[in-house]
Amino acid sequence: MDRGTIDRMMRREEELANPSISVIVPAYNEEAMIADCLRALLRQDYDGAYEIIVVENGSTDATGETARSFGDSRIRVVREPRRGYVNALRRGVRTSSGQILAFTDADTRVPAGWLTALVSRLSEDGVVACAGVFGFFDGPAWMRWLGRIAGRANWHLAGANMAVWRDAYEEAGGFDPQVNLGADLLLDLRLRRIGKVVIDRQLAAMTSSRRFLCAPVSALGRYFLNDAALLLAGRPLFPDFPNYRLSAFSGRKTASALGFGISLLLAAFFLACELPGSQIFGHVVAHGGKVPAVALTFDDGPSPATEEILRILDGYHIKATFFLIGENAARHPGGAARIVAGGHCLGNHTWSHPLLAPVESGGRLGREIDDAQRAIRQATGVAPELFRPPHGWRSPAMMRECGKRHLTVVTWTVDSCDWKGVPADEVVRRVLKEASPGSIILLHDGRGIVASPNAENTVEALPRIIEGLAHRGYRFATVADLLDEEAAGKKVPSQTADGRD
Template identity: 40%
Template structure:
């Protein structure tokens, strides 16, 4: 067997491969954030049947695409690795050797469960612990899960992009219906594909911050969260040619009371959702459209995905979603327009310390 560890940093990804004796089995390889297809091709060239590919738990933007390419992908959690730096992961070779040393401790990821495979109970517990904080922050204008229930408005949102192909097809559909949406972008992807963000801004879509590498937020220290937010703010502003976002969406919805407090102090509004068709799990385009139309109520925020894997079903479902909501008299709006209008500090990524 070969063990490939994938590390990430501001410039992209590094791949290191070791054999069963822990010896380097291929030269280290680096890939920029926009070269995910090349990275996957490199791994496939090593031989899928004998390759264990390992990401660590702050890297949530590669596994869907790698699994779609037929690779066996595993997650190494923080307890298996040395402490991370303030920004980035531990080195790729360290990740590969952790897989070799404790293979039974790794979680093999499943396409229908995603990066959180095996951690769903922990994620649910984190989220459940924040019920009172969500209510308090909503009342204070620091968090939005939905808009006013007295108006037939709905906000379509898309997470984890931009991803070439997927995002452009979604934008084509939105353009065809003249419908706005809000895109919560991953910093790595935003930096790699600025032209797509420029198109979003020019067509009147909203942009939000979705971290740099799509981590589980409760695993981060405050300084690590700061770096994720600030660098993504800068990347989105530079790529789009517009202002930095005022909205932040936590990956997986992961949060604790402490994390929500940090986010509130950042000056950003945390954006959640109330309609979730789990399009990322590939249930079929008809199922995606049906769930959205069944769950939508006045003021709903719909969670969809344009990045992180094969999103062809989302693209295919979108016309039925839009037409169904239009037939019911809904107006499409941006999440920014649903957020409470209260007095709060001007948004500033640098206000997190």
């Protein structure tokens, strides 16, 4: 560990109790949007001090006057006459005083717990920056629906919903002054060299869909190609943003119709990837057949929480199925070994739980599977025959790679939503409401590749789930047992909650 990292960690310890935050909002001709953005920022439930810096970037409308009209001491309006998104960002940083730099856009509305959630994630060991996901608050219903599906696929720091420790920002060199479109991704890549960048998929900001309504093909193409150029070549293909404004766009009906068609195709692809029972890309096991048994499955382990879950399962004499992330198995080999020693079933859940698995190449997916298989075998002596895709998302390439390795792809029937951090009562309610004969139930003993995840809701809910299902007459089986029964037509070797065969 170098001296800079040690110094940063020592300063971080002193800052963790309600660090001060500077929220930077770049704005160009946002008179119509800025007021709602600021109202959302002023409603934050954060206990610490925070300031809001609106950077008026050469606007010709009343953006600055609208922001000043709030008369709130937390809001400061500064002017950056040089046009350009990155110029506004850098001016905001220079003007700011917070220990944490948070960023959002003038056409974006953040939830009341936004700052609290960002600080919580930034307080985790080794985390230097955090971002959330997105949805649309305007546009036609089909666009808002698409936003809910595609917006959660964000995989890097995004300027409308992100925060970074100031010292890490400065160490990474800040925003590149030559890059507007992709400035956030370039900063993300720099920050990953000095610490962890996390994406919180429960932290959703609502933004305007106008750029996709105005020019859907151009907007999608620019973002995709620009990200690809930054990742592959380290420089943007399109350094600047187009000026999307609905009022200035004369072909809205044509664009909306075209956008609708494109969105339907994208939505169909995402649904085919995501729906647990979809067989469009190949055979997937999402249900164990109509038998009076259910399979409890746990994803993302092993982790420190795995020990407590194994203790609970052992107390009820129940066997379950654990889909292990290879990186976590390498980090906690003892936990992986104890899963096997307890007689439980293992599955492969990739090496690093990649977010963009549906669009990864077959070669990359194959390496993810093989690396995880190797780590699991090394920790347990067992090579899994089951595979669960990260987030449940599949693609033709993924299914081909699994087929080459003779892995059975398993999804689920019931999503407990414990991964969302919902209370244990809600986890129990969802499972007991949705369980049916043969259900494969999705639970988690980890949270991706987080080293010390908070799985308290799962641990608290598990005994009540077991007792509730047993009370309804269900028996418990591993996924492998359910598959054996379906194939052979024999009685599943399942257990009751007290372990009787």
